[in-house]
Amino acid sequence: MSEIESIKESITSGETTARAVVESSVSAAEKLNETLNAFLQIDRDGAVKRVEATDSTLPLAGIPIAIKDNICVQGLQTSCGSRILGDYHPPYNATVIQRLLGAGAVVIGKTNCDEFAMGSSNENSAFGPVKNPWDTTRVPGGSSGGSAAAVAAGVVPVALGSDTGGSVRQPASLCGVFGLKPTYGRNSRYGLVAFASSLDQVGIFARNTADVASVLGVIAGRDSHDATTADVAVPDYKSELSGDVKGARVGFPKALFGEGLDAEVRDMVKAAVNVYRDLGAEIVEVELPNAQYSIAVYYIIATAEASSNLARFDGVRYGFRAEDAPELRQMYRKTRDEGFGPEVKRRIMLGTYVLSAGYYEAYYHKAQQVRSLLKQDFQKAFELCDVIITPTSPTPAFLIGEKVDDPLAMYLNDIYTVTANLAGIPGLSVPCGLSSARLPIGFQLLGKYWSEPMLLKVAHAYETARPFTERPPVHAN
């Protein structure tokens, strides 16, 4: 059942008011923040003002929404979880925000994230880690951990995040909610603070497919402010949610279910494959022979693009500037040393290294070639199937601190998700159950370019057959 629809119905019927819905969401955010640290800013006064001024006939009228703190919302802060932006207040709205506000949605606050969206656990936030509502000693995933935790804990029905290598899908999986990374060029990146521009997409968290579909329908489409958005029609995503997957071809990449995959995750995702078989889908084996190279390709391309994008943070035009630096270049160096955390520095330096004279061909050029091979793998696979099913994350949520000293081990956590960003295809994480330790497990559906309708349809069929109704111990109600 769509929560957006049920909120709208309860407002229309007079059971509650839009203002009461928004106030209760803000109160839940405030109350749970002591435990979860999911929000970096909660805007009670602004949210109440906006809901009072909202036209009740709009499609998302009065729907409270939380926004990752690397997406610009005018009037609120955009820190990117970094000291270098601190309490930066952008003078404009991101296009996705403009569209949400135009549809009546009410932004209640900005959510915590790994610094500049770099991380898989939220431990890289300069403002402390987000806690997983299923077990507060564990990470919520990252980098959009605050948005995932806020939706999982029932604070908001929907939230936005950004996904460069899995930063929406992985935390969605670890927190037991749906998380969509659309096709590259589906959503505008204008106002999303750039990390790796050829990989970044704004993504959506929700507790059901209908709400993912509603929000995607509002934010998707061409934007003259982002030259990488494609001129591709935005379909009515909700009309695809028929529950019927008879004859759909579900690709099963057997090789990705081997070494390094937690046994409970493997069994649960394989059980989901069987659910699809029982629903009348055809299961076909597919191969992605170059998928094993995806982490290596990703950490060359993503760091190279990051080193270029993050050059703009220099203490001149906005954000933090270090004191006691009487000369310009010294000011740059001190500002960036004091402003960036260790993971961001590590990635800027790796990116600078792989792009530097003498190394460019060996690393960056090579990675872009293997990226082409990976795209070809998917093209071939999608000749045989409509969607591919994989785990979203190799393990359920891990302990806070468990991987913090080993960056490479942390990177390997993205093994199932980075391929979609490198190929530009859409991916959707679907919650499919709890581990024996009561931690959520999710599977991922990957599709060809612009196949969001198919992904939502296939996910909806699973959701209807095997509804995930469990709630975490830390919850708004």
Place this chain on the structure above:
Amino acid sequence: MPITEADVEKVAQLAHMEITPDELKMFAPQMADIVAYVEQLNALNTADVQPSLGGLTPEGEATDSARDDVTAPSLGQKTALAEAPDAAAGHFRVPKVL
């Protein structure tokens, strides 16, 4: 070739970042590990493979993103300077260059 502390120091300088001796000790082996890991790509023969140029789909590449060359409202001086750490007389002020 493994990354040394001297490499890290040089890269930090190129990236306009000051690195403390403690950070240097931490970053050098970590970056060496990561670079050794990404070097597994060398096992692939890619002599005949065209590199990807970015993330665009075929539809994205076909999209004409040029706009008419007409002026449109922009932020304006006051708003553009509002978030500056140091602004004076309509300019961003920085420490001396030389």
